[in-house]
Amino acid sequence: MRRGLVNLVLVAFIAGSAYDTITDQEHWPFSQYPMFSGTWSSPTFTWLRLFGVTADGREVVLDANRFVAPFDQSRLPKSLKRMLELPDGAARMQTALPDLFVRYEQLRHERRHEGPPIVALRLYELEWTIHPDAANVDAPDSRRLLGEVRP
Amino acid sequence: MRLARLAADRWNRFWFEPGPAAALGICRVLFFGTLLLWQLPHDFWPWGAYSSVFWMPIWLFDTFHVPALSAPAIAAMQAIWKAALFFAAIGLFTRPAMAIAFVLGTYLMGLPHNFGQTQHFDTLVVFACGALAISRAADAVSADAWIASRRHPSSGPPPDDGEYTWPIRFVWVAMAMIFCAAGISKLRHSGLDWIFSDNLALLLQRQQYHISDGEPWTNWGLWVAQHPWVARSMAASSVTIETLFPLALFSRRARWIFVPAGLLFLVGIRALMGPTFEQFMLCYVFWIPWASVLSRGRAYFGSTQRRVDTPAAEGAASALS
Numbered sequence: 001m002r003r004g005l006v007n008l009v010l011v012a013f014i015a016g017s018a019y020d021t022i023t024d025q026e027h028w029p030f031s032q033y034p035m036f037s038g039t040w041s042s043p044t045f046t047w048l049r050l051f052g053v054t055a056d057g058r059e060v061v062l063d064a065n066r067f068v069a070p071f072d073q074s075r076l077p078k079s080l081k082r083m084l085e086l087p088d089g090a091a092r093m094q095t096a097l098p099d100l101f102v103r104y105e106q107l108r109h110e111r112r113h114e115g116p117p118i119v120a121l122r123l124y125e126l127e128w129t130i131h132p133d134a135a136n137v138d139a140p141d142s143r144r145l146l147g148e149v150r151p
Numbered sequence: 152m153r154l155a156r157l158a159a160d161r162w163n164r165f166w167f168e169p170g171p172a173a174a175l176g177i178c179r180v181l182f183f184g185t186l187l188l189w190q191l192p193h194d195f196w197p198w199g200a201y202s203s204v205f206w207m208p209i210w211l212f213d214t215f216h217v218p219a220l221s222a223p224a225i226a227a228m229q230a231i232w233k234a235a236l237f238f239a240a241i242g243l244f245t246r247p248a249m250a251i252a253f254v255l256g257t258y259l260m261g262l263p264h265n266f267g268q269t270q271h272f273d274t275l276v277v278f279a280c281g282a283l284a285i286s287r288a289a290d291a292v293s294a295d296a297w298i299a300s301r302r303h304p305s306s307g308p309p310p311d312d313g314e315y316t317w318p319i320r321f322v323w324v325a326m327a328m329i330f331c332a333a334g335i336s337k338l339r340h341s342g343l344d345w346i347f348s349d350n351l352a353l354l355l356q357r358q359q360y361h362i363s364d365g366e367p368w369t370n371w372g373l374w375v376a377q378h379p380w381v382a383r384s385m386a387a388s389s390v391t392i393e394t395l396f397p398l399a400l401f402s403r404r405a406r407w408i409f410v411p412a413g414l415l416f417l418v419g420i421r422a423l424m425g426p427t428f429e430q431f432m433l434c435y436v437f438w439i440p441w442a443s444v445l446s447r448g449r450a451y452f453g454s455t456q457r458r459v460d461t462p463a464a465e466g467a468a469s470a471l472s
Contacts, residue, residue: 003167006317009285010166013278013325021332024339027210028264029257029274033333035426039341040353047362063361070197070263072364074426079205079267092204099202132377134359134370 167313176292242293
C-alpha cells in the first residue's frame with residue numbers, strides 16, 4: 001500500500017517534469033527552466049529602472065535590490081513591463097508606483113538601505129549599448145520617462 | 152512481459168535499494184537546518200502589502216484559487232514555517248513538522264513568483280520538502296528516534312530499508328531533470344548558437360548592469376567576455392553539464408564528474424552572473440554518500456580507539472609484570 005503510494009508520487013513527479021520539458025511550458029513548481037535559453041546578439045538592451053527624486057530635485061537611481069525589496073532588479077522591471085503591456089497598464093501604474101514609493105520610504109525608516117529621503121518616484125526605460133567593461137552602467141544612451149508619482 | 156518485469160526490477164532496485172536510516176536522517180538535518188539558516192533573514196510578509204495590481208498569479212495559485220494573503224497573515228504563516236523547519240531539522244514532531252514545512256513552504260516560496268516573474272532557484276527545494284514530508288526521515292538522527300529509544304531500550308536502530316533510499320534518489324532525479332530541462336531549453340531555443348555565438352559573452356557583460364535578482368559576486372565575467380574562446384568553452388561546458396547530468400543517476404563514474412561539475416556550474420553562475428541559486432545548492436547534501444561516510448567514520452574512530460587502547464593495555468601489562 002505504502003510502496004504503491006510512493007511509486008505513484010515518483011511517477012507523477014517524473015511525468016509532470018517531463019511534460020513541461022517536452023511541451024516547453026511552465027506549471028510552477030514544474031518548469032521547462034527557460035532561463036537564459038535565448039541567444040543574445042544585440043549590442044544594446046533596455047531595462048526599466050526606478051529613480052527617486054529628492055527635495056532639491058536631484059534624481060537618485062534605485063538600482064540595488066535593497067531599495068525595492070522584497071522585489072529585486074530582475075523581477076520588478078519585468079513585473080512593471082508586464083503591467084504596462086496590459087490594456088489598463090497606465091491605470092495600474094498609478095497604483096503601483098505609490099506602493100513602491102511607500103515601500104522605499106518604509107525600508108529607509110527601518111534603516112534597510114542608505115538612500116536619501118525622496119519626494120517623488122519616477123520610472124524610466126533606460127537603453128544601454130553594452131560596454132566591454134560595463135563602464136557606462138551609470139550613463140545609459142537614452143532614457144524615457146514612463147511614469148511618476150509625487151504623493 | 153519479461154521486459155516489463157526487467158523494467159520493474161530496475162525501477163525497484165534504483166528507488167528501493169535498502170539503505171541506512173542514518174543516511175536519510177543526516178540529509179534531513181542538513182537540508183532543513185541549512186534551509187532554515189538561509190531563510191531566517193528572509194521576510195515574505197511585505198508581499199502581502201502590495202496592491203492587487205501587482206498580482207499576476209502563476210498556474211498553481213490560479214488553478215487552485217490560492218489567494219494573496221494579507222501581510223499579517225503571511226507573517227504568521229512565515230513564523231510557523233520557520234518553526235516547522237527547525238523542528239524538522241532537529242527531528243522533533245518530525246512528521247507533522249515536515250508536512251507543515253512542505254505545505255507552507257510551497258505557498259511562501261511560490262508567492263513571489265506571482266508578482267511578475269517566475270524564478271527557478273527554489274523548485275528543487277519545494278520538491279525535496281514534498282518527498283521528505285511523506286518519508287520516514289525521522290527514524291534516525293532525530294529527537295523522535297532518541298525519545299523512542301529511551302522508551303524502548305531493547306529496540307535497536309532500524310534495519311536498512313528502501314524507505315531510506317527513495318527520498319534521496321528522488322532529489323537526485325529531480326536535480327537531474329532540472330539540469331537536463333535547462334540544457335534542452337537552450338538547445339531548443341538557440342541550438343548550437345548558444346555555444347558558438349557571442350551570446351554568453353554578451354550575457355556576462357549585460358549582467359553587470361544591475362539587472363539580476365542578486366549582484367554577481369565578482370566582475371570576472373567581463374574578463375571572460377573579452378576572451379571569446381573562454382566564453383565559448385564555458386558555454387559548451389554549461390550545455391554539456393546540464394544536458395548530460397542525468398548520466399549521474401546511472402553511472403558511479405559519471406556521478407563523480409557531473410555532480411561536482413553541476414555544483415561548480417551553479418557557483419559560477421552566482422559569481423559571474425548573479426542569479427541566487429544558494430537554495431538549490433543546499434540540496435547537494437543528498438549527493439553525499441552518507442552510508443560510506445558513516446562506515447568509514449566508524450572504521451576510523453574504531454581504529455583510533457584501538458590505537459588509544461593498545462598503549463594503555465601494554466602499560467598496564469608491563470606494570471603488572
